[in-house]
Amino acid sequence: MNKQRASLSIFFFLAGVNFASWASRIPTIAGALKLNEAELGSILLTMPVSSLIGLPLSGWLVTRFDSRSPLTAAFLLNAVALSLIGLADTSLLLIMALFLFSLSMRIFNIAVNTQAITLQKQFARKINGSFHGLWSLGGIVGVGFTTLLVSLDISIVPHLLSVAIFSVLTTLATSRHLLRNDRSTSGNKFSLGKPDPAIVLLGLLVFFAVVCEGGMFDWSGIYFQQVIKEDVFTSGYLIFMSFMALSRFISDRIIERFGMANTYIFSAILIFCGILLAILFPSFWPAMVGFSFVGFGTAAVIPMTYTLAGSSQKYSPGVALSIIVTYGVIGMLIGPPLIGYLAHAFNLKIAFILFAFAGMMLIPISQRFFKLES
Template identity: 30%
Template sequence: MFFINGALIGCWASAIPQIKQRLALDDGDLGLALLCFAFGSILAMLFGGPKIDRFGSRLILGFSGLGFCLSLPLVLLAGSLSELLLVAVVIGFANGLMDVSMNAQGVTVERGLERPILSSLHAFFSIGGMAGAGAAATVYALGGGLQHLLPGAAVVLLPAALIALRPLLGDAQGVESKARLIALPPRALWLVAAFAFIAFVCEGAMFDWSAVYLREVMNTGASTAALGFGVFSAAMAAGRLLGDRVVARHGRVRVLRVSAVAAVLGYALALAASAVPLALAGYALIGFGVANIVPILFSLGGSRRDIGHGSGIAAVATAGYSGSLLGPAWVGFLADAAGLRLSLAFTALFLLLLVAFGARARNP
């Protein structure tokens, strides 16, 4: 399910420049659409955490996974900005519910195995993102467009989701958590939630603006722009495949801080590059840097025994998706005023806060 979610996100991210062109949107309009996508995701997480505790992640993951597959082609029905905003909320809701439920399922498996596995699971998300971006690049290179990419993704990934659901573990607790996710997360999760906010701001900027940057600032073609997200996803996958062993050996705090430094350096290289290969190398370093930040934070959020694991992950994920809500939209609004390169550079500076304050996070 992590792979399927990543593939759907990869198709969505690779479709953004085409959507922008198709509807003649400016950067501010696109930022508003991305804001609606993240808003839908946050609504899903506020709703989904307690429901996962009551009904189990397997059931919620089934509904949300099928919903995400079926909602992505709705983009083709949007003929105006207002219609796109509505579609973005729907797709975002399906993605958010799938995100929190698959991570809750991952924590269930991690508890049973009594060793870190969430980074490896997130690696499959990254591999899926790479596959989705690769599929998009292939479709565009062959002269296809959104009308081929998005329905094709649904046709391939819908049956895959049905097959993937069968071996998932049951983890229903029978009651909804009393955690108040609309307010602040529990005090013990405040720092983790703050880090999640920062991580999602910077990761979301890459998801939503990496292809646009290559297409409009670096003046590449559509297939090369889609490839940029694929390079980013491939590097994330590599980092996450190594992540569980690295975390077990060096501890979460050290991995968190070094990862943030690597991501900042990657942003610097990508934005300073005058040649596309150097920009892609920067994308790869960003991907490798951010690879294990979110899995570490989700693992911490879902490992507390005093609240349900669905609610713990939802609390951290809600803070994170608040970053997704503000981050990509902020990039778009700032890009209107100062240009996309400066906007992304300013966003990357938030990662330095993880370096400065990461030592205060627990290192179990």
């Protein structure tokens, strides 16, 4: 059991490294291809569209096979796509690479979280938050490595290629230790009848969480580059990811101490205050503090909601995750591109108000869910 947990932890960590390696290089890519905010927002649409296409496939794979198989194959494909992002020298090639990157990432995410929920049931204490904490820790390592390479003026090609090669080698060495025989025997079919109200509410929580979290991944570097005027534009992303990781490593204890309902409220308030601070005082230290609040606030929402979905009485964990992740994909489809369009029409500070609104929406939706479940 501990061997499986260690192997799964490595994959969560590596996924964070890979995603942060791409996301922290967005300003580099935008500059190289001479993209304005609206053009960048349009290209970013590739990822949620691809992810949406991958959802039914990922849901089918984790019910047809042990989740270990799609997890391994998807992560190997993700590493290949990451290297192709670095090699893309036109908008079309970038779109193609991002499509493959997002498709593989969606299949991987469903499979790895299915494994996490299955493994959680074998432990008396909560461990799911620690897995997502490792994803954030991987993100810190990824953006830290990017920061070092940017300061040394090392180009994106050797950067992303080296990360991809390391991911492939580690996957080949680690995947054989993952959980086996975890296919569900019931709850694998999705009904088109009346939607389950609890799953709908959990989906909405994921939607607004992804608007905040995904938007910060895509736009924090641009905010520090254009609004804060920092040459080392990864500073905001780094502090955001650092406090996200810190929060996720202690979120299980916070939840046990205060309960999930109060943790959702606490998360929403932190997101709202952090965004407001960065908007009203657009200089280095206030923005750093604000982004740290947002990172701490967003961190617990996704693992909490995934855990609740895994306890669904109607669907298997894999199908329940596929349904609520659909809401997250819609959040990706709307959130980050909308920030680009708002920034192009007005400015980036005004566009960031969307994150504050999305954060506060966590309160009424979570309260409604726990009232329904009581």
